[in-house]
Amino acid sequence: MVASTAVLVRPRPWSRVIGLSSVFAKSLRDSRRAALVVGFLAGLFMLATAAPIAAEFETPEKRQLLVTSMTALPAVFRGLLGEPINIETLGGFISWRVGNVLPVLLGLWSVIALSGTLAGEAAKGSLDLLVSTQHSRRSIALQKLAGHVVALAVAMLIAGILLYAAGRIFAVLPGDEIPLDAALAQVTLYGLLMLAAGAIAFAVAPVLGRSRAVGVGLLALFGMYLVSSYSTLSPTLEAIGPISWYSWTSGHRLIAGVTDWPSVGLLGLVVVVLLAIGVAVFERRDIGSVVPLRWLRVPGLPRGTSGPFVRLLADLAPSALAWGGGVGLYAALIASSAQAMTEVLNQTPGIIEYIRILYPDIDLSEPSGILQLAFFAFASLMAGLAGATFLAAWASDENERRLDVVLSTPVSRVRWAIRSGLGVMAGIGVFVAVLALFVIAAVAPQGGDITAPVAGSAILGLAAAGFAGIGFAAGGLVRSSLAAPVAAAVVIATFVLDTLGAALDLPDAVLDLSIYKHLGQPMAGTYDIVGIAVAAVLAVGGLLVGAWGLQRRDVGR
């Protein structure tokens, strides 16, 4: 007889809320880390947005200059951030600056979580076990939904408190204070906006399966934003603009002193209906049964069976094309607005002088200059995160025990590491190529210089490869599953350092840790060889260190 060991532990008091006492509690338990990350990231964005206002626009005159400049921006640029409402106040500026962008970036969480909460488990087979218990399908679906919604509420509570803190810390002029109730009500809207695309993914996941539901959710997430933002670009976009929930709720900014509760109610109603559809469809369909949509597959992509390099590249190609297309579309929209932007800036001497002081090497009469100014920082974050997702695919070989079989062939560990690593780098290359094509398509018709933005795109890719190299080194030395999180953490830390570092008055030595401080202004044709060399060394060196590390450690640990 085996000595009896306590397997079933006594439930702790809080396990009914977060723990293993129910489907809801486990869902919340599984979401706790994501909730904290999203909450603090959202709060950091708000603090980072508030800090420069307090530092750079600390007098009523400067605030007025800011208002004049921003309201003079072309409609297309105003669309990116929404209408500037009461931006002379700290709350007004924050809600304008982050109100549209933040729910789009962080809404990824809801899309990924809600597309997978049922469909992902169904694909793994664990949902069969869950459904075979005494809980009804409806109860399971509702509890899982509730788990995510509560986690999202926790994240928004954290963000709301940090938004309130931003008002307390950075208020320098009358009207800058942000009441706690207004902050919490504001982040409630952000939470609903984040939930909306996730609710669409949830509604279609029982029919389309997880990965396609993610695609539909992302399409909704970014599509609604772009439709709303660029409705002034074409009559078509203008006609469909009102379908976007960003358009509905654009007038609801409590921290700017304006409210439009009916629009929030409408959004809430839509979200509830979508979630209810998801629950109803899940109740009625076979578990794990997915409607095949063969016409949706990207045609003509090679299957990659000749070796580790092409195998990984073939697996990465669809996501590399999607990342490149998404970021490229954004670049194209920015570049195509360059002329209008330049004209407006030229009409606003104050702001153009300010930009010239900060970026002396940028020619604002060129689309490439505008791309450097308005696109590069965002693109650097996206390129880095794309590289991290490619690393996650690379790591799956070891995590899912495929590597055991691969390495039982005459392929050595070093050869596999180098070749599959080059596959990741090639994936980043595909991303860059697609991005460059969009940039060319947008810049060339304006007669602008295409060399600089294309080279800039390549340098973006090189920097992303450098971050991937760091991930490789961690994955090779310790374990593959660390590669993507380490790379993503470095990418996000660099982005936060770039956006928040100066406002926090960090020493130059710390600020200089960001590789983007050493790349010049590559989109605008100014290059810094130091940063380029560092990125190349990180990419190549990381790959070699990772291969060396894999050679020394146990596989699959």
Next chain:
Amino acid sequence: MTSVIHTEQLTKTYGIHRGITEVDLDVEAGEIFGFLGPNGAGKTTTMRVLLDLIRPTAGRAEVFGIETTKDPVAIHRRVGYLPGEFDFYDRLTGADTITYFANLRGGVDAGYVAELVERLDLDPSRRYKEYSKGNKQKVGLVVALQHKPDLLILDEPTAGLDPLIQQTFFEIVREGKAEGRSVFLSSHIIDEVDRTCDRVAIIREGRLVQVDRIETIRQLAFHHVELTFVRPVPGSVFASIDGVSDVEADGDVLRMRVNGPIGKVIVLAASHGLVDVVSREPNLEDVFLAQYGAHDSPVAAGVDSDGR
């Protein structure tokens, strides 16, 4: 005979967790060697060390006379491996998956692959993620077998297979042996191991507890003995004999369990008016279950009756 697998005091620990301890093992060329043990006993750990997927904490392992940590690629050229747990590429079809691993190896006979696919009744046109558990296992088997390796290392190769395909698989294994190939496999299908393997090792809690030819294991193991006398005989008469246990009296019949040779029991029984003897030889499953339940190691680790 030369060893295709040879380990000396092979030990692998995972931090504070046990892996395997001082495993001494020899698998001869051309034999089918069964590696048995309860879940978590150390079978997979041993196999992964042999393939240099993990490195020994102490001791050494050789495959084809090559130390596993020195030149694993030379070993891998001659080995086919099926892990106990694996997952291939969701987007690839079965055929794509088999092709990929054939390309990694090179020189694979397409005709033999087609034959394997047909014998294992695998539809290679479906995407891997669409396969049932058993069909995924078939893909793994084809990947392991397709290059006709000199040594097959198979971890639970029949898991998920239906009985007919299990039979086919063991036929393929026996054909491999007839061609001079070696097989090192773990399995919980004891009947088939009993019929197919030349020798078995039983591992429990990371230590080898028995290694021998199957028939020798049976001989060395206990027998269920039933003695019928002309009149009732007290069980205590036999209980004092070494190796005798669980004596039960039922009228003129005594039933007992005898470990080792039963000669002494028969001699004593004859002196008490023995009428009939029934001795049931244990099958491998009996031995196996006894070893699973045992708490002390009855056989010196790694030493079999031939002194290997």
